[in-house]
Amino acid sequence: MGYAVPIEPLDPKAYASNQEVRWCPGCGDYAILKAVQRTLAEVGARRENTVFISGIGCAARFPYYVSTYGFHGIHGRAPAIATGVKLANPNLDVWVVSGDGDALSIGGNHLLHVLRRNVDLQILLFNNEIYGLTKGQYSPTSRVGTVSPSTPSGSVESPVSASAFALGAGARFVARSVDTLQSHLFGVLLRAHENRGASLVEIFQNCIVYNKGVFDEFTARDIAPDAQVHVEHGKPLIFGKENDKGLRLNTKTLRLEVARLGEDGVTEADILVHDETNHALANMLAALQPPAFPVALGVLYCDPAPTYETQLAERVAAAEARAEERGDKGDLNALLRSGHTWEVD
Amino acid sequence: MGYAVPIEPLDPKAYASNQEVRWCPGCGDYAILKAVQRTLAEVGARRENTVFISGIGCAARFPYYVSTYGFHGIHGRAPAIATGVKLANPNLDVWVVSGDGDALSIGGNHLLHVLRRNVDLQILLFNNEIYGLTKGQYSPTSRVGTVSPSTPSGSVESPVSASAFALGAGARFVARSVDTLQSHLFGVLLRAHENRGASLVEIFQNCIVYNKGVFDEFTARDIAPDAQVHVEHGKPLIFGKENDKGLRLNTKTLRLEVARLGEDGVTEADILVHDETNHALANMLAALQPPAFPVALGVLYCDPAPTYETQLAERVAAAEARAEERGDKGDLNALLRSGHTWEVD
Amino acid sequence: MEGTAAAERARPPRQTLESAVVRFAGDSGDGMQLTGNRFARATALARNDLATFPDFPAEIRAPAGTTYGVSAYQINFGARVIKTAGDEVDALVAMNPAALKVNLADLRPGGLVIVDSGAFTEKNLRKAGYEADPLEDASLAAYRVMKVDMSQHTLDTLTDSGLSKKEALRCKNMWALGLVYWMFDRKRQSSIDWLNEKFAADPHVAAGTTAALNAGHAFGETAEIFTNVAAYEVPPAHIEPGLYRSVNGTEATAWGLVAGASFAGLRLVFCSYPITPASATLHALAELKDYGVTTFQAEDEIAAVCAAIGASYAGAIGVTSSSGPGMSLKTEGIDLAISTELPLVVVNAQRSGPSTGMPTKTEQADLFQAVFGRHGDSPLAVLAARSPSDCFETAIEAVRLATKYMTPVILLSDSYIANASEPWALPNVDTLPRFPVEFYKDPRDYHPFLRDAETLARAWAIPGTPGLEHRVGGLEKSADTGHISYDPANHQRMTDLRANKILGIANDIPEQTIELGPARGRLAVVGWGSTYGPISRAVSNLQAEFQAEYQAEDGDVSHIHLRHIWPLPRNLEELLGRFERILVPEMNSGQLLTLLRNQFLLPAEGLHKVTGRPFTIAEIETAIRSRLES
């Protein structure tokens, strides 16, 4: 892994900064911070080689709470700042932390391009379907009808799906988890870190103050098993309290449908097996909506490709090597004298 | 159709402005201009109620050449300007004209949101896979390896697909055509105009000066029939000179494949029928790449939904009506005196 | 009975004050804003003049008991005209240790601090970062301290109220309010009515809060007898008769925009993107659909300004608003409006910068950007509101200028004005001048850059008008045809036209007047925006003082306050020329100062304060003194 050798796994606490964490009590961000610190420990991240970069928002306060290098940027621009960091030093292990407004409202364009370029970053999108820091306006991921200070009679726009957007943008790694699913989230973060390239992780996060319980319809303890399908490469898409439900493709309509194992002759053989390299399947999974369908969590898509900054760095290195051979590496006089010159004497 | 009554079909020439057209001789834009003027004539567009709005670029010069109202905006922002126009007057028939750089580089975020909001616009994206006006730098749609002034050793980034992006953004209408396919383009433009909501039309356009012939691999006369599949709702996805090829779904791999009718027992029954309301299918079609696959042209996706500006306008109208009833419509003194007041005498 | 009688007799007369500053401070959860608002209302009913300022924590909801979770509400009220929320606090109500810690510094020496001793627990003291309990050591020696276990008193009052302990404790802010009502001799009824209305759905709470309020008041009455705490009286001020309301800058701006649009006969299309403190205007206007207002929360500030421009192009009045970083993002869009000569109003609720700065704090450091901050020669009009209620008129003026001159207008307010409240003598809107827009309709040799000979405004023809189809854009256009033109002479001509059109506005705005003081003299204090309050109070204080001291010929110092920042009032140069010295206090490092020095080559001096807080009256008095003495 391009980076400096990992160190012996540290205690997750070693990745906590000396700053007092200032999210609202009960905010989902705390759980995510915990999972990230655990991940850093697990991969033995070197604090000095790790950088957290964010935009603006509650989520974007994240870097202050991690004991690595950090850059709290401007609203929506974290992917651009992170790209610059990787251009200057491809060996740094860079994480981007963003909110749904930061990443998908003002920052949508940079997210598109950082994903398309496949810059090697872990991009964590804390989706609470609201603008937290500015006190609760609806966001591009808010459901239709969201009542907020800027939409007192409910929002009318249909929301964008972070995962569907990322797939459309050409992302090579798209995953999903939930703030409260600690171990699931931990697993997803490990996969994201392992992937070389832009790894987008959409994390459903509860804003207890402005959008409390908005994900209950699929995260509430009792219904979760039936409202979530945890996808794993090579495993059938089975879910439900009794693992008695599965997703299958209706080949007539080309749409997914929920089948009950055992019922009218449905066997595991009829159930789709998750292939994380299949873009079309990833799109279908990302589109599943409760209550009719379970929400797909886990690595929806992973199909690695060369990263932008390494390819660029290789070209520069190659050019420098050629210059080395020519013996005029960094020779500024040669640069100025390239092309036509004439002597006046 | 929300708009003022159409007039008797005019001669397409009636939609030409008095401005001299200043694209390079042989530029694909000429053909698109022709097809649009023909469309305006066909739908009997009222010049005074029609507005063309663009950003900056060669494509964006378009409004100067149409005899309707026009706004040549700033780079990438046409969708935002157009949204404002529709908010102020939903009855105007508004077209947005943009290039691949304008719409997908600097303007990607506005395109995302105008599509998601489903503002009633015809959005024409002239994709020549290059920055024309600024003299030939590669664009976000340029193929890997594109040699340009800013990438003398070839570009490394993988391009974004306008159609895939639009589908990921939640567009309700996504279509594709080619500058040189006059009647196909005309048909697609009619469909786009007919659709209420944001209709994205990606038009492959030949920049004869900076990117000549990039689309030859599927537009060259001789190979076109085998390199293009013209999709039509309800019709099987058949193509080829002899109409002997079709697209079918491999239900094991969940990927499309090209089947030869007649060969090893393949019949029309095995070929997929296009369903323009199927998002997953649209995604698969948008992803098809020559030479292995034909390029899908036509209306890839059309699944109408209410438009943003009309829903907003209805709410305002309803509120005004209530005020009317209350008898304090527009009563500013009442506004200032709402809430707690006290008399000092 | 006798007892009371005795008490009655024992009761000393209330001490009369000309004015007082009270600050309620507590945890975000303690409802201090609400408490302050009730007190402000009762005070208005008591016929005092007043000004209030809320101080929210930067964090959304900090953990209870932390210093950065403290919320405060300050009110300055008096028997005289009140111009600011007050320099120093006379009475501080601190509901917990953190509130005491954060706010004590603003309490004047000898001031009164009323604390809920029940909240001074180990845990809370630690959270507030106190090693020792300040109520026990000498920390408060310099102040008069009133320790009351408000929590316990409230619980006692509400034992059988049917409220849980948690609910009951939530009423302690009303208990505190009751006590302060007693202290300043305020009537409780308006608050009691309000509580009953607000909690109509929940009779227990309605009764509980009311009971707490009364209990706090009763406590004061009895406490008086056995404590040294005096009760005060603040007699009514002389206030112009009329109908009043309390208004903050956000509301006044929203209403001014609605009024301006209506006076122009246009629909208001307000396009913005949330940012502190500007967002509040979006929220206010989103509630005004019944006035035909369309609000659009765009994906970012660039889309917001561009949508507003599109709306104006289509015949509405497009308005956008922002603060800090958001304003910087609108730069390119504003330039497009300048080049296409479309009306546009941009409201900038200034906050502390640069960059993200201190989002919840106030500043005036965007004047440079408003006047100079675009590429190319790109003139536009700039206005500034001086107080919460002044936002109403200024917003109307912004719409008038934008539509009459076909130009963007930047309206500068700031975080202080946006959040502060003051009583406002409501104007009769029917008497205000209208300025209906007439769209251009005549196709005869029309082109989009035809100009009004007098205003130089271009003809405004909108889509939907037959025969006037035309195109506009950001490329330079021929002054004669409106078509794209690269002609050198034409570019000079258009550059001059754009500049002169804006300069011409100077003939359409009032001459600059003097707020206060002589029409010529030793020192003019020139301000703009929210420095109005402290400057005008400081100047009037010194006026009085000097006149008293040495019959100073009407007082030696004058106050001039600008609403029109660009173009400047036509008589300003002459006016300033009449003073020996000019002092320009600004909450920035000298921006209006630069404009005046450059325009008039006057040796004006600046007084700069960049702390995120308004000037105190004292700071300005000191500066004036030093100028008059030196």
Add this chain to the structure above:
Amino acid sequence: MEGTAAAERARPPRQTLESAVVRFAGDSGDGMQLTGNRFARATALARNDLATFPDFPAEIRAPAGTTYGVSAYQINFGARVIKTAGDEVDALVAMNPAALKVNLADLRPGGLVIVDSGAFTEKNLRKAGYEADPLEDASLAAYRVMKVDMSQHTLDTLTDSGLSKKEALRCKNMWALGLVYWMFDRKRQSSIDWLNEKFAADPHVAAGTTAALNAGHAFGETAEIFTNVAAYEVPPAHIEPGLYRSVNGTEATAWGLVAGASFAGLRLVFCSYPITPASATLHALAELKDYGVTTFQAEDEIAAVCAAIGASYAGAIGVTSSSGPGMSLKTEGIDLAISTELPLVVVNAQRSGPSTGMPTKTEQADLFQAVFGRHGDSPLAVLAARSPSDCFETAIEAVRLATKYMTPVILLSDSYIANASEPWALPNVDTLPRFPVEFYKDPRDYHPFLRDAETLARAWAIPGTPGLEHRVGGLEKSADTGHISYDPANHQRMTDLRANKILGIANDIPEQTIELGPARGRLAVVGWGSTYGPISRAVSNLQAEFQAEYQAEDGDVSHIHLRHIWPLPRNLEELLGRFERILVPEMNSGQLLTLLRNQFLLPAEGLHKVTGRPFTIAEIETAIRSRLES
């Protein structure tokens, strides 16, 4: 033999000129830029001083024969020092009617116009918008006209060249070049060698172009005998000995940035988004990977500036560049660099505004934006390059200041400087001063806003450094800990620190010198940027004239030219104070003027030109005269 002898005898001596301005004009397809470049090179070899300016059409590839498709290349060369591309054209080569139409206005009365009469067809005349053939009517009466059917001559020359008619016609620019070479007595060899090299792959073309060149030259020699067209001689200028090259502002900027990065010991990460005219710098640097340059074409200007900031944060020198609207978009990002105190160089190749303006035309109207155009009090350093070659040194200086003071630096160039070329005496780079950056490495009570006591620059520690992990951002931070701080006094302190850090640069830059003229006197002409050429020529012309006329004590007028726009040189006030009047010519409506008036309260006067074109020497001479006479 005798004939030639006779001719030899008949040949009049060449008329000697001190300098001459030649413009080659034709259709975009006619290869005028290439032709001009060849002539410039031959002229340099002839030891003339020179300056050139290309004038491309705005359209990418306009239809052949149209006026907006005309491309031109102007060269001013002489036996004296040349400072501009020339006010008026002495000899115009027009390859078609459109070229004549567009360029005739710049030909001086009595000037020579050489036309390819073969191209004056019905069709071409119509396309150019000529009713009648100007070669036939009186249109050209005021000029000396040389009608030659170059097309036909070229075709005749190349009959059996093996080139098609179309190919052969493409050689007519070389025919024209040959003729002009003869006219100004230039050596052909350098061009012949070049042609053979360029078309090595295609011998027919190599031979054909060479033949055309020679034929044109031969035509001149013979024509001389039977026409009135004189041949000229422009003697060598006195030029400092040394190794020279021709350079334009774009190349010099790119090389200066590479040199600056190397002197600082940092990698150069250049992040930009294409825009005219700035793009050319991106193109130039993209070719320099062997110098370790990383170039990044971002998705927009905001991403470009943010990526540059990220690169600097990670320890490279991040540079971004743009023009016009693109600069406005960078505003918010630049403010972030100011707040995080990271080095950043922003190159602004100014163009005509506002908004999209005239993208291919020049202007100097972004000075206000550079100095004042951000929200909040946001000081940074601003530099301006005066000429193409000066971009090299100025770019180095920008990198030096950015890295030494941890600040963004805006480098102002413009469309004229970016495209114009001049001979450049190549410096020996090894002799230029280095300024290696030392990253901070000491963990002992480190925090990111530790400052150098002298420069006030903050400690630059980069990711990868163990023990110095820290966070930066756009929120205000404590001057003592670097942590987020809302403390009022701290904000004032940080605001002052940011301002003083930049003002301190004044002690680290050279004192302002006088370019030309007395050190005190009646009039100082103060310029910045690309007005250098015309001002300095105008002043030296008048110096000479006045001294001649009335032995004016060394000439009455001086030229002062600024490189450092902000902070201004420390001695500038004193320097300007020595002159009775100050004239500030700018290609804007008075921006440096505003800065000087405000800073020094000097009654400086402006000379404004906003036409998209540089000042002519005459315009400045006239302005100076009027000031000296009045």
